[in-house]
Amino acid sequence: MTISFDNALGIHEQALNVRVKRAEVLANNLANADTPGFKARDLDFKAALNKQMGSAQNEIEMAMSKTNSNHISTRGESGEALLYKNPTQPSIDGNTVDTQQEMAAYMKNAMDYQASFQFLNGKFKALTGAIRGE
Amino acid sequence: MSLNRIFDIAGSAMSAQSIRLNTTASNIANADTASSSTEEVYRARKPVFASIQQSVMNNGFNTAFTDNPESQGVEVKGIVESEAPLDMRFQPDHPMANDDGYVMYPNVNVVEEMTDMLSASRSFQTNVDVMDAAKTMMQRILTLGQ
Numbered sequence: 001m002t003i004s005f006d007n008a009l010g011i012h013e014q015a016l017n018v019r020v021k022r023a024e025v026l027a028n029n030l031a032n033a034d035t036p037g038f039k040a041r042d043l044d045f046k047a048a049l050n051k052q053m054g055s056a057q058n059e060i061e062m063a064m065s066k067t068n069s070n071h072i073s074t075r076g077e078s079g080e081a082l083l084y085k086n087p088t089q090p091s092i093d094g095n096t097v098d099t100q101q102e103m104a105a106y107m108k109n110a111m112d113y114q115a116s117f118q119f120l121n122g123k124f125k126a127l128t129g130a131i132r133g134e
Numbered sequence: 135m136s137l138n139r140i141f142d143i144a145g146s147a148m149s150a151q152s153i154r155l156n157t158t159a160s161n162i163a164n165a166d167t168a169s170s171s172t173e174e175v176y177r178a179r180k181p182v183f184a185s186i187q188q189s190v191m192n193n194g195f196n197t198a199f200t201d202n203p204e205s206q207g208v209e210v211k212g213i214v215e216s217e218a219p220l221d222m223r224f225q226p227d228h229p230m231a232n233d234d235g236y237v238m239y240p241n242v243n244v245v246e247e248m249t250d251m252l253s254a255s256r257s258f259q260t261n262v263d264v265m266d267a268a269k270t271m272m273q274r275i276l277t278l279g280q
Contacts, residue, residue: 020136023271027140027264028185031147031208033257034154035183099260110267117274124279 008127012120014052018045019113025082026106029097036093040085040102048081137275139206140268144261146186146207151258153210154181158251165242170230175238178216178247183208216241 022043032038087096157179169175186207218241226235 023268024136024139027143028206030260030264031143032185034253035185035208038185103260106264106267110271113271114274121278
């Protein structure tokens with residue numbers, strides 16, 4: 001009998017990764033809150049998670065067939081996860097970052113990260129318990 | 135772990151905002167610096183912010199589209215002097231007065247500088263909060279499995 005970590009940990013590992021990526025995007029928005037012409041971005045969580053979960057599968061489906069070893073591998077860009085936000089109060093210099101909204105989204109994302117972490121930690125604890133036979 | 139990049143992003147923003155605070159401090163300090171010629175007079179200094187663009191070539195094609203957001207943090211492109219009209223005052227008794235009796239004062243708008251200072255310090259605080267939250271997230275991941 002072998003333990004497959006992918007099966008045992010489920011979706012939580014990928015979810016945690018996507019949360020980290022979203023935190024990065026939101027931190028970038030907040031860092032550019034005073035940059036003229038900067039457009040706020042956000043991660044479409046569902047699309048990003050799907051991409052993480054089935055990236056290998058999508059690659060096979062979307063990639064062009066390679067008939068020569070010199071061909072560059074292509075990736076399908078359908079369902080791009082990184083999108084632009086609809087501005088609520090665009091400023092006159094073209095910046096669309098709403099600091100309060102971004103901060104709220106960032107903090108919520110941090111809480112969701114904690115939740116994903118709890119689930120992942122629970123899985124690990126369960127595995128440890130199974131190994132020890134408790 | 136790409137949580138490290140949040141520290142870089144928030145750090146770049148904090149350094150950019152501190153440069154902005156520096157120019158504000160310099161502008162307010164020199165708000166009343168008199169001069170007798172238009173060349174020598176102090177002009178209000180303003181930093182120019184720009185987001186740091188992610189280079190596609192450095193990361194290759196695979197990661198450029200999928201893994202990395204388009205830009206990473208903020209940088210100060212340079213500091214420009216304001217083109218606003220100078221403040222010329224007729225003060226013939228002033229030691230710095232020119233032949234016509236005029237003294238040049240900087241084009242610093244103190245009210246504008248004060249609001250700029252508040253905006254910069256708020257943005258700085260926001261980025262400190264971002265960094266703090268990222269630190270908490272990293273500390274949590276270190277306790278995985280315990």
